[in-house]
Amino acid sequence: MTQSLREALDSGRFVITSEIGPPKGTNIARMLHHIDLLKDKVDALNVTDHQSSVMRFPSIGGCLAIKERGGEPILQMTCRDRNRLALQAELLLAYTRGIRNVLCLTGDAIPVGDHKQARGVFDLDSSQLLHTIRLMESGKDLGGNDLDGAVEFCAGAIVTPEAKPLEPQLARFEKKVEAGAEFFQTQAIYDLENFTRFMEFARQFRVKVLAGIILLVSARMARYMNDNVPGVLVPQNLIDELASAPKGEALSRGIEIAGRMIATLRKDAICDGVHVMAIGRE
Amino acid sequence: MKSITRSKPFDEMKKCLGRFDRIFVIGCGTCATMTRTGGIEEVAEMIAHLQEWGKIVTGSTVIPTACDEMTGAAMAENGQAIRDAICILVMSCALGVQKTAQYINKPVIPALDTLFIGIEESPGIFREACDQCGECVLGETAGICPITACHKGLINGPCGGTNNGKCEVDKERDCAWTLIYQLLEKQGRLDLMKKYQPPRNFHVAPRPRLIRVTNHQSPVEGQ
Numbered sequence: 001m002t003q004s005l006r007e008a009l010d011s012g013r014f015v016i017t018s019e020i021g022p023p024k025g026t027n028i029a030r031m032l033h034h035i036d037l038l039k040d041k042v043d044a045l046n047v048t049d050h051q052s053s054v055m056r057f058p059s060i061g062g063c064l065a066i067k068e069r070g071g072e073p074i075l076q077m078t079c080r081d082r083n084r085l086a087l088q089a090e091l092l093l094a095y096t097r098g099i100r101n102v103l104c105l106t107g108d109a110i111p112v113g114d115h116k117q118a119r120g121v122f123d124l125d126s127s128q129l130l131h132t133i134r135l136m137e138s139g140k141d142l143g144g145n146d147l148d149g150a151v152e153f154c155a156g157a158i159v160t161p162e163a164k165p166l167e168p169q170l171a172r173f174e175k176k177v178e179a180g181a182e183f184f185q186t187q188a189i190y191d192l193e194n195f196t197r198f199m200e201f202a203r204q205f206r207v208k209v210l211a212g213i214i215l216l217v218s219a220r221m222a223r224y225m226n227d228n229v230p231g232v233l234v235p236q237n238l239i240d241e242l243a244s245a246p247k248g249e250a251l252s253r254g255i256e257i258a259g260r261m262i263a264t265l266r267k268d269a270i271c272d273g274v275h276v277m278a279i280g281r282e
Numbered sequence: 283m284k285s286i287t288r289s290k291p292f293d294e295m296k297k298c299l300g301r302f303d304r305i306f307v308i309g310c311g312t313c314a315t316m317t318r319t320g321g322i323e324e325v326a327e328m329i330a331h332l333q334e335w336g337k338i339v340t341g342s343t344v345i346p347t348a349c350d351e352m353t354g355a356a357m358a359e360n361g362q363a364i365r366d367a368i369c370i371l372v373m374s375c376a377l378g379v380q381k382t383a384q385y386i387n388k389p390v391i392p393a394l395d396t397l398f399i400g401i402e403e404s405p406g407i408f409r410e411a412c413d414q415c416g417e418c419v420l421g422e423t424a425g426i427c428p429i430t431a432c433h434k435g436l437i438n439g440p441c442g443g444t445n446n447g448k449c450e451v452d453k454e455r456d457c458a459w460t461l462i463y464q465l466l467e468k469q470g471r472l473d474l475m476k477k478y479q480p481p482r483n484f485h486v487a488p489r490p491r492l493i494r495v496t497n498h499q500s501p502v503e504g505q
């Protein structure tokens with residue numbers, strides 16, 4: 001990878017990011033295999049941070065592995081598990097190890113995960129974390145002290161274009177832009193008309209938006225996502241399309257749908273790129 | 283304001299009581315009576331259980347308000363029965379337990395878990411309303427407390443988990459920030475949704491918090 005994520009975003013070309021989910025345990029062979037498969041096909045790779053509040057190998061560990069293997073990592077940081085001291089310290093570590101991209105998230109709630117009795121920290125939220133990064137770039141920490149060596153990051157955040165109701169999310173989006181987000185990766189989108197409307201709003205701001213793409217592998221999965229994943233809406237026509245696929249071909253039909261969506265997003269320049277989440281089927 | 287409590291599971295209580303076989307029981311006539319965890323009836327039930335477990339109950343009382351000076355007076359009144367007991371089982375919120383412990387040099391065992399400070403929404407429904415955070419933001423959140431009503435205690439607006447106006451942790455519970463947005467919209471104050479709130483000060487009143495109220499000024503911190 002020769003180009004940084006920021007350079008790629010600034011170049012104006014259609015940017016592609018994907019993500020790596022670290023393992024639960026020390027057996028990292030599969031994660032490394034996924035990194036090797038993807039690192040040269042995309043502009044940058046996110047590493048999830050205890051996604052869905054499930055304890056795993058840390059994001060920073062995955063990012064270091066990507067870096068070592070010549071890829072461009074995006075460090076996902078949630079505010080659920082660390083207070084402001086630990087978050088700032090990790091930013092210092094990340095910077096010294098050449099990690100230049102951070103995705104700031106508030107984090108899923110503790111009860112959805114696998115350590116239900118844990119304490120959720122939420123000392124900061126995603127907007128405050130973005131703010132913290134910009135502050136640390138100016139050479140100060142949150143306590144108002146001088147840093148001996150500042151940081152510099154391409155900082156991003158997430159947005160849910162299909163949230164119901166949408167307006168509160170849009171207000172939050174603006175707040176994240178204000179706090180210093182330069183790029184957004186969205187929750188999975190499937191309805192391009194809705195998404196185009198969202199982009200009309202987002203285009204008022206000087207930020208890059210990468211549309212979230214999650215491969216649908218079956219009609220059942222699509223229905224499950226509609227019922228259980230906040231802010232995801234798979235339109236009925238796509239569900240029908242998956243359901244009509246001959247036995248054993250739903251997956252390839254899903255790939256076809258995702259490919260078609262990405263092609264339209266790119267051709268019509270609806271957004272600045274895509275963030276492809278393959279959930280273990282890369 | 284009510285201190286909301288729940289009875290501890292019997293197994294846990296039994297373990298706490300251990301070999302203490304002579305027990306004095308204290309209930310509370312205020313919050314614990316409202317929540318039916320430490321009123322006259324519950325104290326009577328508890329006594330029956332204790333006796334079933336082979337304990338001797340030396341006496342009992344339901345103090346009108348277990349968290350204030352009345353506790354001292356009530357305990358003096360029951361002096362003999364309390365002296366006869368090896369431990370005191372308190373069926374009030376933790377404030378009453380602590381108050382009791384100040385008056386006696388014997389083991390004081392809580393029979394209840396104190397959950398939160400709540401208000402009675404409708405008969406029998408108590409809702410957590412305030413976490414005493416020390417920096418009240420209600421003026422900017424349309425009177426809904428984001429610290430307690432939002433699962434994550436967020437002060438900068440909704441997380442991405444909002445689903446049809448419900449919270450990601452529970453489809454039955456309203457997302458606090460959806461409600462705040464709707465109320466601010468009605469009040470024509472939506473600009474507040476875009477106001478950045480800096481990280482909270484978790485040290486507004488350093489623990490242990492102590493306030494002295496004087497006649498001529500607002501309460502001051504410390505002794």
Ligand code: SF4
Pocket residue numbers: 411412413414415416417418419420427428429430
């Ligand atoms: S913001 Fe909430 S927790 Fe803080 S003082 Fe006000 S009501 Fe209580």
Ligand code: SF4
Pocket residue numbers: 109431432433434435436439440441442443444445448449450451456457458459460
């Ligand atoms: S869904 Fe709403 S109430 Fe629940 S944690 Fe997110 S912002 Fe808070």
